[in-house]
Amino acid sequence: MKKKLVSVLLTAAMGASLLVGCGSDAAQTAQDTAEAVQETATEVAETATEVAEAVQEAAGDVDPAAYNGKEVKVWVAENVVDFTNEQIENFKTAYPQYAGVNFTVEPVGEGDAAGNIITDVTAGADVFGFAQDQLTRLVTAGALEEVNPDYLSAVETANSAGVVEAGKVGGTLYAYPMTADNGYFLYYDKSVVTDPSTLEGIVEQCEAAGKNFYMDMTGWYQVAFFFGTGCQLTYDTDDQGNFTGCNVDYASDKGLVALKEMIELASSSAYQAGSSAGDAVNYAAIIDGTWDADTVKSVLGDNYACAKLPTFTGSDGNTYQMSGFNGCKLLGVKPQEDEDKLQICDDLAYYLTNEEVQLARFNAVGWGPSNLNAQASDAVKANEALSALADQFAFTIPQGNYPGDYWSRAESLAGDVKDAFQKASDEDLTAALEAYQADLESYAK
Amino acid sequence: MANTNTGSMKRKRAVGNFFGYVLLILISLIWLFPYFGLLMASFRSFDASIEYGGVVDYIIPHTFSLDNYKFLFNGQTNYVRWYANTLIISIFVSLFNTCIVLCVSYALSRMRFAGRTFLMRFWLVLGMFPGFLTMICLYFLLKQMGLTQAGAIPGLILVSVASSGMGYYVCKGYFDTIPKALDEAARIDGASRARVFFQMIIPMAKPIIIYTALVAFMGPWCDYVFASYIAFGHDASYNVAVAMQRWMVVGDYQGYFTRFCAGGIVVAVPVTILFMFLQKYYVEGVTGGAVKG
Amino acid sequence: MANTKGGQKKKNAIADFFSMLGKDLKEIGVTFKEGDFKTKISFLIFGFGSLLRGLWLRGLTLLAAECGLLYFIFSFGWSYFSKIGSLGTIATTKQGRKTVYGDNSFLILLFGLLTLFAVIAFIAIWRINVRVNRNEELIIKNGRKLPSNKDDFKSLFDSNFDKTLLALPVAGVFVFTVLPIVFMICVAFTNYDANHQPPSNLFTWVGIENFKNLFSFGTAGFGGTFVTVLIWTLVWAFFATFIDYFLGIAVAMLINKKGIKFKKLWRTILVMTIAVPQFVSLLYVSKLFANDGLINGYLLKWGIIDQAIQFWVNPTLAKITIIVVNIWIGIPYMMLIATGLLMNIPEDLYESARIDGATPWQMFVNITMPYMLFVTGPFLLTQYTGNLNNFNVIFLLTQGQPKTGNLVGGAGRTDLLITWLYKMTINDTNYRMAAVIGIMVFVVTAGISLVVYNLLPSVKDEEGFQ
Structure with a gap:
């Protein structure tokens, strides 16, 4: 619990620091925090470089011939394949002993990567990117090796605390944090939506203009409502990635307010399900993540704008700020039967997630870094979408580990919101929430 | 009296034909509409400065461009490779499947041996098990032989050919209609079974050979489930269906809609043309198969 | 009425099967008892009798089939087949940072079944081998002429043309359709799911638990x-x-x-x-x-x-x-x-x-x-x-x-x-x-x-x- 508190505070601090960068008139305190964060970050980075050098020296003793001809396969999302190839070239220069290693990079989307690796660990990539929600599934299937102890402290100190926490199962860090931008916020069309601060206002303006408002209500997005009204949903895990406990209070008045707000939103003629800008049509507002920034920008053009999620007025008359998850993308290393190869994979994963590469990745494809120094850089701070996300992160909770069944069950709830719940009475909804909660609890044994 | 009668009949028929044409035109419009939409979308640019490449709410693009087609062939993706893969799979599957089906059909239609009816019934029952059930098992079998990932293309061909014997039905039905007296006459003249098969039956079975080959050829263009399983993340082993399905379904590919449409058109046109040329044989095959049941 | 008829049919089929089996066993016994030493040795070394009788084509084919199957069973299959009862017991462990994989339940089941098929094929070929020897002896005993190797070869394109035509398709269907189906039927009786995913974890037999789950109508049941x-x-x-x-x-x-x-x-x-x-x-x-x-x-x-x-x-x-x-x-x-x-x-x-x-x-x-x-x-x-x-x-x-x-x-x-x-x-x-x-x-x-x-x-x- 303490760790969680720390991570919330740190995320808030980070959010504040980014706020400063985007030029809005933030409070002085925020700036102070930002500076403090930056200082610690610099220190952290220094120790990290030292560690890396030490490791490199140690590795230098090994005969490079031991690495020659080894095959290392890397799976990353399509849009970073070229980038990753370039970085691997740099990696070979930085670690000359790996000059004889054959690296291959394949475009396998994050969802597919996890699914494939779970199906056949031995044929999967040695180093692969994945989103945080897949972590426990991968650990349970034995598809992730623990982070190299040599790098452990460097990784933990260099990245934001919430992100490091997100890579852990039962206290063990299983993957190298790569981004800290897995969250969602509001993109909107300035010419249609004049005030993005309330949900009702946005929906009304969209309706009036005959434009669409997009928001997904599946597991990852619906918590914006539930957490917003003060509900909680977290799972406890043990070392093997088994779920041992579930903390949930959806079957409550707060939960009912959240559910009714979802139903009300879904009943609007402007509402469309989905949070993927590439599939969205004729929209004036969409709740989406930073990865779609370019797509939205190309559609909205000069009217492109971003903001934190709006507030909504619940059925009980109170005003709530929409919440959500903040998560990250991680780079995992598969368990290896060959120690030398494991060393290569560890070094590669560490290299691909260090400050410079994170920053370069941000510049190339706009992925928000998890490295504290990279986060503090001017370029990152100046990014509109990342600033909006940082604002939103002040209201979100770090995404912990959730069982696969949760996502599937939550999708079912989303299906009901759009259809069966539209004409349901309060009693029906309460019963549905109780059933929902019972199912969520049943996933922890 | 008779005259006026035929006159009214004619008028009736003319009216009937008129409605018939209206209905047919309507049906044609409905049937062609999706292809029209697909074609139009494929000419919409994905360059953000010109027009948006994702899903939009109008059919006719504001500006026509060939960007999507250029994208497919300029090496930004492996599209040409995927296309070639599919073509290779299709050609080999079509060739081998046809041979196997002909062999099986001849044996089952013309020869009587112990276990013949058992074999036919057994295969019929096997066909009732859903194919997905066996995917993971086939994957590991092929993996053991090194025919997954980089070797996925021969692997896919092997699996398709290996189980093609069970699809003897239509072809055997056709062989059954060729009079047995012909074989017997030849056998009395001293021809062996093999000679009868190669020199008499096969030349007479041209329509069914074309039908079998055509159906086998068209299959791999649609196979995205099993093919993606076997390719297992190895981009160069994808077929067009696996690779392009990602453009529509996987979130990494934002705004790929028009590129999907263009890719779809490039896939559909040759297959459709081939189909149109061989339509006669296809009709013969399905009709024969349906009646035989 | 129809029911009793069907029942009778079934009973007849079962009776037929057993009488056939009995006949078969008897014939094998007679073959051994009346056979010369060539035939007797053929019971162990397939095709031995045919080879000595000059029919090297069928002799070598039988011998090759025996050697191939035995090689497969003992060099590859047995290590899997022997563990099929438990589906593996050795868990995956760590040596330092290196992972040492233990038993792979999936491969044990898959290749165990393949081995089982190979054993069945072995028995079937053995039976064919015995019958071939019997036929050859009977022909000799009756003073008729044995077919030559050329005749054997030619028959593959005439009277035995069905075997030539069907050998590959039937083998293909067996390996790539029958084996996977049998495999998946077996999986229905195991606990192979996300929590028991080889090679890191083992799975094992659970009887009809999954079927019970399918027909349980509670909240969590299927x-x-x-x-x-x-x-x-x-x-x-x-x-x-x-x-x-x-x-x-x-x-x-x-x-x-x-x-x-x-x-x-x-x-x-x-x-x-x-x-x-x-x-x-x-x-x-x-x-x-x-x-x-x-x-x-x-x-x-x-x-x-x-x-x-x-x-x-x-x-x-x-x-x-x-x-x-x-x-x-x-x-x-x-x-x-x-x-x-x-x-x-x-x-x-x-x-x-x-x-x-x-x-x-x-x-x-x-x-x-x-x-x-x-x-x-x-x-x-x-x-x-x-x-x-x-x-x-x-x-x-x-x-x-x-x-x-x-x-x-x-x-x-x-x-x-x-x-x-x-x-x-x-x-x-x-x-x-x-x-x-x-x-x-x-x-x-x-x-x-x-x-x-x-x-x-x-x-x-x-x-x-x-």
């Missing part, structure tokens, strides 16, 4: 969901088959109508849906009907509706839309078949009906339909079972959506058993339940086929119609 999905699967297949059937015939008749020109053009337009790969056309159509798709977009723009029609969101509407889209897929196919068949109906039937003053509708009901139904009965049955397992249409259009909290296991309202099974294997890696569902799909398909097939008027009895 029972309710299974029944719901099954009913929709049956209903879908019914509509998909019969609507397409009747409309297809209607369209065929329209095109065939006297006086309609450009028959080939109309047919060609329709047939495009068969030629264009479905993953292209259906994915496009699914976007077409989306809430924010073209159809809704234009209807809204023209002011015909003021709120999007929830084609894929409302479960009932989604089901109707799927069936309607399937008409688009199914009519051309049926139209092609009907076109061919309609021409076969004797024209004089219509002539005499016309003389009797029958209306076109009466002719359709009394002549066309009975003929079509009679001729295409079995085809309709295969269409129906095909639609039960129509993966493409459902998966490409809705992926089983919309989902609801009332269904477990990730099933949606438009999921068929087959798409549900697919989701379980791909998304949840819940192979144990997927295997159970797969077996259920088989039971349903086979059951319906069996019942309906027996109800159909015999196909061979074509006189029945005239």
Whole structure:
């Protein structure tokens, strides 16, 4: 619990620091925090470089011939394949002993990567990117090796605390944090939506203009409502990635307010399900993540704008700020039967997630870094979408580990919101929430 | 009296034909509409400065461009490779499947041996098990032989050919209609079974050979489930269906809609043309198969 | 009456089997007792007798088969087969940072079964080997001439041509169809799922626990969901088959109508849906009907509706839309078949009906339909079972959506058993339940086929119609 508190505070601090960068008139305190964060970050980075050098020296003793001809396969999302190839070239220069290693990079989307690796660990990539929600599934299937102890402290100190926490199962860090931008916020069309601060206002303006408002209500997005009204949903895990406990209070008045707000939103003629800008049509507002920034920008053009999620007025008359998850993308290393190869994979994963590469990745494809120094850089701070996300992160909770069944069950709830719940009475909804909660609890044994 | 009668009949028929044409035109419009939409979308640019490449709410693009087609062939993706893969799979599957089906059909239609009816019934029952059930098992079998990932293309061909014997039905039905007296006459003249098969039956079975080959050829263009399983993340082993399905379904590919449409058109046109040329044989095959049941 | 008959038949079959087995054993005994030393040694070394009798072609073939199978069984198969009872016990461990994988339950089961098949093949070849020796001895004893190697070889293209033709296809089906099916049936009795995923974890036999789960109707049980999905699967297949059937015939008749020109053009337009790969056309159509798709977009723009029609969101509407889209897929196919068949109906039937003053509708009901139904009965049955397992249409259009909290296991309202099974294997890696569902799909398909097939008027009895 303490760790969680720390991570919330740190995320808030980070959010504040980014706020400063985007030029809005933030409070002085925020700036102070930002500076403090930056200082610690610099220190952290220094120790990290030292560690890396030490490791490199140690590795230098090994005969490079031991690495020659080894095959290392890397799976990353399509849009970073070229980038990753370039970085691997740099990696070979930085670690000359790996000059004889054959690296291959394949475009396998994050969802597919996890699914494939779970199906056949031995044929999967040695180093692969994945989103945080897949972590426990991968650990349970034995598809992730623990982070190299040599790098452990460097990784933990260099990245934001919430992100490091997100890579852990039962206290063990299983993957190298790569981004800290897995969250969602509001993109909107300035010419249609004049005030993005309330949900009702946005929906009304969209309706009036005959434009669409997009928001997904599946597991990852619906918590914006539930957490917003003060509900909680977290799972406890043990070392093997088994779920041992579930903390949930959806079957409550707060939960009912959240559910009714979802139903009300879904009943609007402007509402469309989905949070993927590439599939969205004729929209004036969409709740989406930073990865779609370019797509939205190309559609909205000069009217492109971003903001934190709006507030909504619940059925009980109170005003709530929409919440959500903040998560990250991680780079995992598969368990290896060959120690030398494991060393290569560890070094590669560490290299691909260090400050410079994170920053370069941000510049190339706009992925928000998890490295504290990279986060503090001017370029990152100046990014509109990342600033909006940082604002939103002040209201979100770090995404912990959730069982696969949760996502599937939550999708079912989303299906009901759009259809069966539209004409349901309060009693029906309460019963549905109780059933929902019972199912969520049943996933922890 | 008779005259006026035929006159009214004619008028009736003319009216009937008129409605018939209206209905047919309507049906044609409905049937062609999706292809029209697909074609139009494929000419919409994905360059953000010109027009948006994702899903939009109008059919006719504001500006026509060939960007999507250029994208497919300029090496930004492996599209040409995927296309070639599919073509290779299709050609080999079509060739081998046809041979196997002909062999099986001849044996089952013309020869009587112990276990013949058992074999036919057994295969019929096997066909009732859903194919997905066996995917993971086939994957590991092929993996053991090194025919997954980089070797996925021969692997896919092997699996398709290996189980093609069970699809003897239509072809055997056709062989059954060729009079047995012909074989017997030849056998009395001293021809062996093999000679009868190669020199008499096969030349007479041209329509069914074309039908079998055509159906086998068209299959791999649609196979995205099993093919993606076997390719297992190895981009160069994808077929067009696996690779392009990602453009529509996987979130990494934002705004790929028009590129999907263009890719779809490039896939559909040759297959459709081939189909149109061989339509006669296809009709013969399905009709024969349906009646035989 | 029919039942007792069937029962008797079955009993007879079992009795036949045992008497055959008895005869077989006796023959083997006689072969050994009466055989010379060549034959006796052949019981261990396959083809030995044939080789010494100068028939090296069959001798070597038998010997090669024995050596090959034994080599496979002992060098590869046995290590798996010996563990099939427990499906492995050695867990995966760590040595330093290195991972040392233990037993792989999946491969033990898979290759264990393959080895079992090899053992069965070994016994079968042994039996053939014994019979070959017996035949050779009998021929010699009766003073006839043994066939030469050349005769043996030639027979492969004449009297034994069936073996030549079928060897590869049958072997292929065994390895790539039978083995995987047997494997998955076995998986239905194990706990192979996301928590027991080789090679890191072991899975093991659990008896009929998974079947109990399928038929448990509590909140977490699969029972309710299974029944719901099954009913929709049956209903879908019914509509998909019969609507397409009747409309297809209607369209065929329209095109065939006297006086309609450009028959080939109309047919060609329709047939495009068969030629264009479905993953292209259906994915496009699914976007077409989306809430924010073209159809809704234009209807809204023209002011015909003021709120999007929830084609894929409302479960009932989604089901109707799927069936309607399937008409688009199914009519051309049926139209092609009907076109061919309609021409076969004797024209004089219509002539005499016309003389009797029958209306076109009466002719359709009394002549066309009975003929079509009679001729295409079995085809309709295969269409129906095909639609039960129509993966493409459902998966490409809705992926089983919309989902609801009332269904477990990730099933949606438009999921068929087959798409549900697919989701379980791909998304949840819940192979144990997927295997159970797969077996259920088989039971349903086979059951319906069996019942309906027996109800159909015999196909061979074509006189029945005239």
